[in-house]
Amino acid sequence: MAQKCEMRLLGKTGSAFTNRVRFVLKLKSIDYEYFEEDLDNKTELFLKSSPVFRNVPVLFHGDGPPMIESLCIMEYLDEIKPDVHPILPKNPADRVQFRILAYTFDNLYYPAMREFMLTRDVDKREAMKGPITEGIARLEEAFIHVSKGKEFWGGDDIGYLDIVFGVFLGWFKLFGKVFDFDVIDEVINPRLAQWGRSMWSHEVASTIIPNHEIHAKFLQFLHNRMPPTSRPLVDLSY
Structure with missing residues (x-):
């Protein structure tokens, strides 16, 4: 049985903010599952994960809490995998x-x-x-x-x-x-x-x-x- 990916990403095709996260995941060769969110018929998972802003993307990593806001997610990914294509300067x-x-x-x-x-x-x-x-x-x-x-x-x-x-x-x-x-x-x-x-x-x-x-x-x-x-x-x- 294939091992389940630890990361799941809720996003929307065409969303630049979703694509920021996908970009970093690709650069760092991080495996993840992608789920297209229908913003006209939002899933219960999405509504629970982003109850205030209700914006994509939303990233899930293991059993941790859902993460929102593309800039925050980008920095999180850089911190958990700093040795593969670091994106922020060291200084x-x-x-x-x-x-x-x-x-x-x-x-x-x-x-x-x-x-x-x-x-x-x-x-x-x-x-x-x-x-x-x-x-x-x-x-x-x-x-x-x-x-x-x-x-x-x-x-x-x-x-x-x-x-x-x-x-x-x-x-x-x-x-x-x-x-x-x-x-x-x-x-x-x-x-x-x-x-x-x-x-x-x-x-x-x-x-x-x-x-x-x-x-x-x-x-x-x-x-x-x-x-x-x-x-x-x-x-x-x-």
């Missing part, structure tokens, strides 16, 4: 810097991009391009500083911030297709553009980061959950 000050950048993205940049793609007001969406572009410009500056001339945020290989930001590359492509908005501009953000190409060509990233077609389906799912009068006026059948 405590550097780790703090990485966490600050990840927190800023999740709490400032990501909400702005989510509002952009879900707003029905075309003029409002157009006005929101400026702040998003400014945010990406700051990330370009941060990348130049943190990477120290190397290919990835983590240096010579993929690390914590590469995963945090990289799982959104498929979404960025979708923005170009659906909204005619290049989030990472080849001219304005040349270092991030090169980093994006390196990410897509990485053997793990290419199997974890969904293409924009997958994200289009997820975006349609988000649209369908909104009241008809609030759904954005966008064409997802390109």
Whole structure:
């Protein structure tokens, strides 16, 4: 009889936060069972495991309590298997810097991009391009500083911030297709553009980061959950 995996992951295809965890699991060669959660008909296990936020992903490890929030799960996986592709830098000050950048993205940049793609007001969406572009410009500056001339945020290989930001590359492509908005501009953000190409060509990233077609389906799912009068006026059948 096959041995049961100690780790189980509840997630949603197209969710960048789910894919962060899958990325780390793949990098560290950790076996796990994946369960697709139907967010329209949530399972009892999911509701009990994430009773407050009710967000994916949720990770179970053995008999331990369920773990939520992708950034926390990523750090947990790095701590329990530190000798296989460590993703956080060894220097405590550097780790703090990485966490600050990840927190800023999740709490400032990501909400702005989510509002952009879900707003029905075309003029409002157009006005929101400026702040998003400014945010990406700051990330370009941060990348130049943190990477120290190397290919990835983590240096010579993929690390914590590469995963945090990289799982959104498929979404960025979708923005170009659906909204005619290049989030990472080849001219304005040349270092991030090169980093994006390196990410897509990485053997793990290419199997974890969904293409924009997958994200289009997820975006349609988000649209369908909104009241008809609030759904954005966008064409997802390109």
